[in-house]
Amino acid sequence: MVTAMKESRGDKLFLISTYIYLSLALLVIxxxxxxILSASISSPQDVNSGxxxxxxxxxxxxxxxxVFENPKxxxxxxxxxxxxxxxxxxxxxxxxxASYALSRSDFVxxxxxxxxxxxxxxxxxxxxxxxxxxxxxxxxxxxxxLILPVAASVWNIVVARTFFQTTIPKELQEAxxxxxxxxxxxxxxxxxxLSAPIVAVMALxxxxxxxxxYFPSLIYLNDEAKYPLQMxxxxxxxxxEMSAETTGASxxxxxxxxxNNKAETASLIKYGVIVVSTLPxxxxxxxLQRYFVQGVMIGSVKG
Amino acid sequence: MKxxxxxxxxxxxxxxxxxxxxxxxxxxxxxxxxxxxxxxxxFHYGPMxxxxxxxxxxxxxxxITGSDWVGFDHFERFFNSYFFWDLLWNTFSISxxxxxxxxxxxxxxxxxxNEVRNGPFKxxxxxxxxxxxxxxxxxMAGMIITFLSPSSGMIVRFIEFLGLQPAEFLTDPAxxxxxxxxxGVWQSTxxxxxxxxxxxxxxxxxxxxAAIVDGASRMKRMLHINLPTIVPTITIMLxxxxxxxxxLGFEKILLLQNSLNMEASDVISTYVYRAGLVNxxxxxxxxxxxxxxxxxxxxxVTVNQIAKRTSENSLW
Numbered sequence: 001m002v003t004a005m006k007e008s009r010g011d012k013l014f015l016i017s018t019y020i021y022l023s024l025a026l027l028v029i030x031x032x033x034x035x036i037l038s039a040s041i042s043s044p045q046d047v048n049s050g051x052x053x054x055x056x057x058x059x060x061x062x063x064x065x066x067v068f069e070n071p072k073x074x075x076x077x078x079x080x081x082x083x084x085x086x087x088x089x090x091x092x093x094x095x096x097x098a099s100y101a102l103s104r105s106d107f108v109x110x111x112x113x114x115x116x117x118x119x120x121x122x123x124x125x126x127x128x129x130x131x132x133x134x135x136x137x138x139x140x141x142x143x144x145x146l147i148l149p150v151a152a153s154v155w156n157i158v159v160a161r162t163f164f165q166t167t168i169p170k171e172l173q174e175a176x177x178x179x180x181x182x183x184x185x186x187x188x189x190x191x192x193x194l195s196a197p198i199v200a201v202m203a204l205x206x207x208x209x210x211x212x213x214y215f216p217s218l219i220y221l222n223d224e225a226k227y228p229l230q231m232x233x234x235x236x237x238x239x240x241e242m243s244a245e246t247t248g249a250s251x252x253x254x255x256x257x258x259x260n261n262k263a264e265t266a267s268l269i270k271y272g273v274i275v276v277s278t279l280p281x282x283x284x285x286x287x288l289q290r291y292f293v294q295g296v297m298i299g300s301v302k303g
Numbered sequence: 304m305k306x307x308x309x310x311x312x313x314x315x316x317x318x319x320x321x322x323x324x325x326x327x328x329x330x331x332x333x334x335x336x337x338x339x340x341x342x343x344x345x346f347h348y349g350p351m352x353x354x355x356x357x358x359x360x361x362x363x364x365x366x367i368t369g370s371d372w373v374g375f376d377h378f379e380r381f382f383n384s385y386f387f388w389d390l391l392w393n394t395f396s397i398s399x400x401x402x403x404x405x406x407x408x409x410x411x412x413x414x415x416x417n418e419v420r421n422g423p424f425k426x427x428x429x430x431x432x433x434x435x436x437x438x439x440x441x442x443m444a445g446m447i448i449t450f451l452s453p454s455s456g457m458i459v460r461f462i463e464f465l466g467l468q469p470a471e472f473l474t475d476p477a478x479x480x481x482x483x484x485x486x487g488v489w490q491s492t493x494x495x496x497x498x499x500x501x502x503x504x505x506x507x508x509x510x511x512x513a514a515i516v517d518g519a520s521r522m523k524r525m526l527h528i529n530l531p532t533i534v535p536t537i538t539i540m541l542x543x544x545x546x547x548x549x550x551l552g553f554e555k556i557l558l559l560q561n562s563l564n565m566e567a568s569d570v571i572s573t574y575v576y577r578a579g580l581v582n583x584x585x586x587x588x589x590x591x592x593x594x595x596x597x598x599x600x601x602x603x604v605t606v607n608q609i610a611k612r613t614s615e616n617s618l619w
Contacts, residue, residue, distance in 0.1 A: 011521045018418045025412060026428045029435060029489065032446065035457055048455035050464070098339030101332040108326045113336060117343055122546060123600055125350020126592030127572075128579040132356075132367070133349045151342045183331035212439035215554050219580055230441045237445025238558050270449055274442050281437045289430060296494075297501040 040064070040271035048267060063272035066265065073273065075225065076232035083228055084210040087147040091206040094152045096199065099160035100187055103168075121154045134220060145220035146213070146228070153209075156202055163198040163298050164191070201295035204288055208281060229277055236273055240266065357590035370586075377590035386569070394570040401484050401552075402544060408488060409495030410537060414525055416496060417503045432493025444558035447486050448473065473559065476567035483559065483568075487552065502536040503529060538616040546603030571595045 034054065039047045043058035051057055067073055102110050124130075130149065139145040168191060176186045192199065214230035221227060320328070352367070357377060359370040381387060412432070419425050438446075450458045451472040462469040472478045510528050519527070553572040560568045571591060579588025603618075611617040 014521045015418065018415050019424075021415055022412075022419065022424075022428050025493075026431055029493065030431050032450065032457070032489075033431075033434070036446070039457075050455075050460040053457075053460075094338045094342055097335035101335040104329070104332060106325065107329055107332045108322065113340065117339070120343055120347040122603060123351070123596055124347065125352075125354050126589060126596060127575050128585050128589045128592060129350035129353025129356065130346070131580060132353055132585065133346070148342075149346050151346070152339055157339065183329060183335075187335070208437060212437075212441075214439070214441050215557075230439055233439075233441045233445065234558070237441060238448060240448075267449070267455060270445065274445060278438060278442055282434070285434060285437060286430060289433065292433075293497055296497045 036271055036274055040275045044265075044268045047271070063268040064276070066269045067272040067276050070269075072224075072227075072232050072235075073229070073276070076227055076229035079226060080211060080229040083143060083146050084207055086143070087150070087210040088203055088206045090147050090151050091153075091156075092199065092202060095156055095160055095202055095206075096192070096195075097187065098152070099157050100164050100191060102157070103161045103164035104173075105170075117154055117157060131219060140220055141223055141226065142220075143226070146210075146216045149216065150209075150213075153206075156205055159295060159298050160198050160202060163195065166298075168194060197291065197294060198298070200288075200291050201298070204291055205295060211281065233273060233277055237270060354589060354593055356586050357593045359586060361586040361589075363585075373586075377587045378594065380587065381591050381594065386574070389566065390569060390571050390574055393567060394572075397480050397483060397556075397570060400480050401487060404484050405488050405491070405495075406541065406544060408492045410499055410533070412492055413496040413499035413503060413533075414529060416500060417529060418521065418525065429493070429496075432496070434493070435490040436494035438490065440554045441558065443486065443490060444555060447482060447559060451482065474561065474563040476564050479559070479564045479567040483552065483556065487555070498540065499533050499536060502533040506532045534614070535616045538610050538614055539618065542603065542606050542610055542618050545606040546599060 038052060038054065038056040040063050041059050041061060042052045042056045043060050044063075046052040046057040101107050102114055104110070125133075134140065134145050134149060137148075139148065172190065173186060176190060181190075212230065214228070214234055217226075217228050217231050218234075221231070326333075356367055356370065358372060358374060359367075360373050361367065361370045365371075416425060416429065435443075450456045453459055453469070453471060459469040459472075470478050472482050506529055511524055514524050514528060553570070553576075556568055556570060557573050557576065560573060572595065575588050575592045575595070578584045578591065607617050607619065
C-alpha cells in the first residue's frame with residue numbers, strides 16, 4: 001500500500017511534467033504565429049520598437065491595404081491558383097490509376113513497375129540534367145514546367161497503393177469481374193467512389209505542395225507576369241525588394257504621409273503578406289487536419 | 304514462372320492461365336499505369352541519361368550525345384578545388400547537427416502526447432504543433448529574416464530584454480547552422496510526431512496492464528514498453544534520413560544565404576545550383592551533383608546494412 005502510494009505520487013509528478021512540457025511546446029510554436037497576426041494590424045512604430053509584443057497596438061489596416069493594392073501580389077495569387085488547380089488535377093490523374101493498378105496482386109509486372117518507381121526516390125539525375133531536359137522539351141517559361149516535372153510523387157503513389165490494398169476488399173473486385181465488369185468501369189464506378197478519403201488526402205498533399213512551391217518557378221520562369229505568389233513573396237520577404245515598383249502603386253497620398261519612412265512600409269507589408277499568403281491553408285487546415293494525419297498514417301503503416 | 308504462379312495461387316480463377324492470358328486479362332491496368340510510367344521514364348530516367356555530361360564537355364549546340372568525352376576531369380577539378388573541403392564540411396555538419404537535434408525531438412514529443420488523455424488540451428497542442436509544417440519555405444525564410452532583424456526583430460528584442468547582447472544571427476557565419484536547425488525544429492517537430500503516434504497506437508494494452516500490476520511507474524512503462532514498440536519505426540526513419548543527408552533543406556538554405564554567411568551556408572546542393580544554373584557550368588555542376596547522389600546512395604545502403612545486421616529492421 002505504501003509503495004503503491006509512492007508510485008502514484010511519482011506518476012503524478014511525471015504526468016505534471018509531461019503537461020508542462022507540452023504546454024511549453026504549445027507556447028513556443030504558437031507565439032510567433034500570434035505575433036505575426038498582431039504585428040500585421042499594429043502600427044509599425046510599435047512593432048519595431050518592441051512596444052507591441054502580444055496583442056495588436058494602435059490597430060491599423062494599412063498593411064493589408066498595401067498588400068491588396070499591390071498588383072504583383074494579386075497577379076501572383078491568381079497564377080498560384082491556376083498552377084495549383086491544374087497541377088493537382090494532373091497529379092491525381094497520374095497517381096490514382098497507377099496506384100490502383102499497383103495495388104492489384106493479379107497485375108503482372110507490378111514488382112517491376114514498383115521497383116522502377118522506387119529507385120527514383122534514392123537516385124536522381126540531379127539539378128542540371130533535369131533543367132536541360134525541361135529546356136529541351138521547350139517548357140521553359142511555361143506553366144507546364146511547374147506541373148509536368150512534378151506530375152507524381154513516389155511517396156504519394158505508395159500511400160495510395162497501400163490504401164487501395166488495405167481498404168478495398170478483394171472479393172468486391174472479383175465479384176465485379178465475374179459480373180463482366182471491365183477494369184475501367186470497376187475503377188471509375190466502384191473503386192473511386194469508395195476511396196473518397198484517399199482522393200482527398202492526395203489532393204491536399206499535392207495542392208499544398210503546389211501552393212508552397214517556389215524553386216521550379218525560380219529556375220524555369222523568367223517572365224515576371226507568370227510568377228506564382230511564392231516568387232512575389234520571395235521578392236518582398238527575402239530579397240527585401242521594397243522598391244517603388246513593388247509598393248509604388250499603393251503609395252497614394254494618405255498612406256504615403258502616414259508612412260514617411262520606407263523601412264516602416266517594408267515591415268508593415270511583410271507581416272500582412274505573410275498572413276495573406278498563408279491564410280488559405282490556415283483557414284482550411286483545422287477542417288482538413290484529420291485527412292492530412294490520415295494520409296501520413298496510411299503511409300507509415302505500409303507493409 | 305514458378306514464383307509468379309505461387310503468387311497468384313490464392314486466386315483460383317487465374318491459377319491455370321498462361322502468362323499471356325493473365326496479362327491480356329488486365330490489359331486496362333497497363334493503361335492505368337501508362338501516364339505514371341511515362342512520367343517516371345521522361346522526368347526521372349531522362350535526367351539520368353543526361354548524367355553523362357558529367358564526363359563530357361557539354362556544349363549546348365552539340366547536344367548531350369554529341370559533346371566530347373573528357374573522363375573524370377570535372378570530378379578531379381572539383382576534388383582539387385579550394386572550396387571542396389568547405390562544401391563537404393558544411394554539408395555534413397549541417398546534416399548531422401540537424402539529425403542530432405531534429406531527429407529525437409519528434410520521438411520525445413510523441414511519447415509525451417501518448418501519456419496525456421485524449422481531450423481538448425491534447426487536441427489543441429497537436430493542432431498547433433502540426434500547423435507550422437504548412438508554412439511555405441519562402442514565408443519561413445521571411446519569418447526568420449524578420450524575427451532576426453538587428454533593428455526590429457522580435458527575437459533580437461527579446462534577447463535585449465533579457466539583458467543580453469544579441470548576435471548578428473544572419474550575417475555571422477558562426478550562427479548560420481543554429482538558425483537553420485532551430486527554425487527547422489520549430490517548423491517540423493510537431494508534424495514529425497504523427498508517424499510515431501501511429502506506431503504507438505499499436506502498443507498492446509495488455510503489456511501496460513501487466514506492468515501496472517507489477518508496479519511499474521509511468522516513466523518505466525514509457526521507457527520499457529512504449530519506446531521499444533516504436534524502435535522499428537525509429538530505425539526506418541533514421542535510415543531514410545541518412546539516405547537523404549546530402550540533399551538537406553536546399554531551398555531554405557538558398558533563401559537564407561547571403562554573401563556574409565556564405566562560408567558557413569554554402570553546401571553541395573546550393574553550389575550545384577550556383578555553378579550549374581546561375582553560371583551555366585553545366586558539365587562541372589552535373590559532376591558535383593552526381594558526386595552528391597552517389598554519396599547519398601552509399602550512405603543509404605550502408606546504414607540500411609548496419610540496421611539489418613543489428614536490429615533486423617531495414618528498408619529492404
